[in-house]
Amino acid sequence: MSAIGPYPGHFPWLTVVTFAPLAGAVIMLFVPRSRVPLLKWLALAVTLVTFGLSIGMLAAYNAERSGQVLHLVDHATWSSTLHLQYFLGVDGISLFLVLLTTFLLPIAVLASWRIEAGAKAYLASFLVLETTVVGCFVALDLLLFFVFFEALLVPTYLIIAGWGGDRRAYAAIKFFIFTMGGSAFLLAAIIFLYVKSGSVTGTPTFNWLDLSNLPLSVSTARWLFLGFFVAFAVKVPLVPLSTWQPDAYEQAPTAGTLVLAALLAKIGAYGMIRFCLSMFPQATVWFRTTALVLAVIAIIYGAIVAFAQTDMKRLIAYSSLSHMGFIVLGIFALSVQSESGSVLYMVNHGLSTGALFLLTGMLWDRIGTNDLRRMGGLAARVPVLAGVFLFMALASMGLPGLNNFVSEFLVLLGTFVVGSPWAVAAVTALVLSAIYLLTAYRRAFHGVPAIAGGAGAPSAEGNGHGGAAPAAGALRDLRGIEYAVLVPLIAAVLFLGVYPKPVLSKIEPATNVVAGCFSGAMPTPSRLAGTEVACIGGYYSGAIALPRSSGSP
Numbered sequence: 001m002s003a004i005g006p007y008p009g010h011f012p013w014l015t016v017v018t019f020a021p022l023a024g025a026v027i028m029l030f031v032p033r034s035r036v037p038l039l040k041w042l043a044l045a046v047t048l049v050t051f052g053l054s055i056g057m058l059a060a061y062n063a064e065r066s067g068q069v070l071h072l073v074d075h076a077t078w079s080s081t082l083h084l085q086y087f088l089g090v091d092g093i094s095l096f097l098v099l100l101t102t103f104l105l106p107i108a109v110l111a112s113w114r115i116e117a118g119a120k121a122y123l124a125s126f127l128v129l130e131t132t133v134v135g136c137f138v139a140l141d142l143l144l145f146f147v148f149f150e151a152l153l154v155p156t157y158l159i160i161a162g163w164g165g166d167r168r169a170y171a172a173i174k175f176f177i178f179t180m181g182g183s184a185f186l187l188a189a190i191i192f193l194y195v196k197s198g199s200v201t202g203t204p205t206f207n208w209l210d211l212s213n214l215p216l217s218v219s220t221a222r223w224l225f226l227g228f229f230v231a232f233a234v235k236v237p238l239v240p241l242s243t244w245q246p247d248a249y250e251q252a253p254t255a256g257t258l259v260l261a262a263l264l265a266k267i268g269a270y271g272m273i274r275f276c277l278s279m280f281p282q283a284t285v286w287f288r289t290t291a292l293v294l295a296v297i298a299i300i301y302g303a304i305v306a307f308a309q310t311d312m313k314r315l316i317a318y319s320s321l322s323h324m325g326f327i328v329l330g331i332f333a334l335s336v337q338s339e340s341g342s343v344l345y346m347v348n349h350g351l352s353t354g355a356l357f358l359l360t361g362m363l364w365d366r367i368g369t370n371d372l373r374r375m376g377g378l379a380a381r382v383p384v385l386a387g388v389f390l391f392m393a394l395a396s397m398g399l400p401g402l403n404n405f406v407s408e409f410l411v412l413l414g415t416f417v418v419g420s421p422w423a424v425a426a427v428t429a430l431v432l433s434a435i436y437l438l439t440a441y442r443r444a445f446h447g448v449p450a451i452a453g454g455a456g457a458p459s460a461e462g463n464g465h466g467g468a469a470p471a472a473g474a475l476r477d478l479r480g481i482e483y484a485v486l487v488p489l490i491a492a493v494l495f496l497g498v499y500p501k502p503v504l505s506k507i508e509p510a511t512n513v514v515a516g517c518f519s520g521a522m523p524t525p526s527r528l529a530g531t532e533v534a535c536i537g538g539y540y541s542g543a544i545a546l547p548r549s550s551g552s553p
Helices: 013-028 036-063 092-111 119-138 142-151 153-163 168-201 208-212 218-235 244-251 254-279 281-307 312-333 336-367 383-397 403-418 420-445 480-498 501-519 536-541
Strands: 071-079 084-090
Touching: 013 036, 013 071, 013 084, 013 092, 013 119, 036 071, 036 092, 036 119, 084 092, 084 119, 084 142, 092 119, 092 254, 092 336, 092 480, 092 501, 119 142, 119 153, 119 254, 142 153, 142 168, 153 168, 153 254, 168 208, 168 218, 168 244, 208 254, 218 254, 218 281, 244 254, 244 312, 254 281, 254 312, 254 336, 254 501, 281 312, 281 420, 281 501, 312 336, 312 403, 312 420, 336 383, 336 403, 336 480, 336 501, 383 403, 383 420, 383 480, 403 420, 403 480
Parallel strands: none
Antiparallel strands: 071 084
């Protein structure tokens, strides 16, 4: 393998951030299963170190050349014969998704602090999952991306099936089948591109930059777009490929639901921007109306079904479906504002919806149920928890001054410019979200308790921590470790709501490139009659000193 990094003295920040959790999981193999406290502290230390490294990555990103779009590139050759490459890089689209991942994993470990049974396998699964998620956000070689994309199925399946609720096996298998089915389309498209690049240039490659300059017939590009889009639509998910989502979110343990909603769904939305839009711009325009229709269906369907739920966790799951539809709407509106808003929304949704799932898990720990019909009057018993829940619900609704407002405003603004009916349809879901979230809050925390003592009897379902549900009436407000989980999330929600400029200033250069390919603002390679050649690869490859494959287009 050749030396990593195209620059002299380059420190491989992305490689270190990506594989540090995996190294921690390997170390964990040598710790006896009986040493549960040590395993917990080790997992927490590894995730905190990884977050610290990601802060170093951010500092290095800021220090690189201001005119550069793709940063911190790690590049090496695995095999010269097969032209296999190790290629990592970040831009404004992926940078904060990596930071979101490393920020939330220590919180996921803290949220699992009560785990006892199978703690070693459980915590190791989260460390492996962190590596695969970060890998998806930084891999710019399609084969390497696919490896990370598929590898994340294993720890996710184990987390759901091993520590979920009563129907965890069904939910885990359904999640696995849907995701594997979508991945089959992705793999077929990647292999075709590899073979096609060899026939056109004489040098087959999985390199995203090279493939983004590959001339394709219009019909071929459309089929390839579908292969990528289906795989990512399953992960987002979009209706009708979303039936796995409510079951998986409901049955997963609390920390598992946090990762599913806050991180794994973002891989699908990120993939649409990074691969569908950048590699197949003309096909994107051709499928644009279909994608917008699917996004609006997800927005409205998720909001209406959420309104009908009596289970708190399923309500938030359908709410998440609606929000992810909002993100996809911004992506396919294809304007600078909507693209920037969607990327920012990915981060904001991970914070606010992830926090709501954590709070739901904390409620279950106290009352032994997620059934809103068995709640009521809890604000008098757990006032701080009730206040934080209301705060996060308001953030999820897009209250001005909190994080979701800015991203929703940008998506609606960018969508309205290109098609006001789409924006009007999306606004209806914002109204519905206020109704179902405030209704859920009122039913759970105010009114007359449904059962004496303000809590229902413990149910038989698992609580996601490996322990039994508490006895009815044993209610305590937030504890120290729960403050450690929630305070960073509250701070992030407030910061991004009041001062999102530092994040948007790094997102916009990358989204300008993406949107420029559809507005004609960016210079594009020459286009051949009846062919499609993307402009992204040419622009990015001109912005970094990256060794190119011989025979590249």
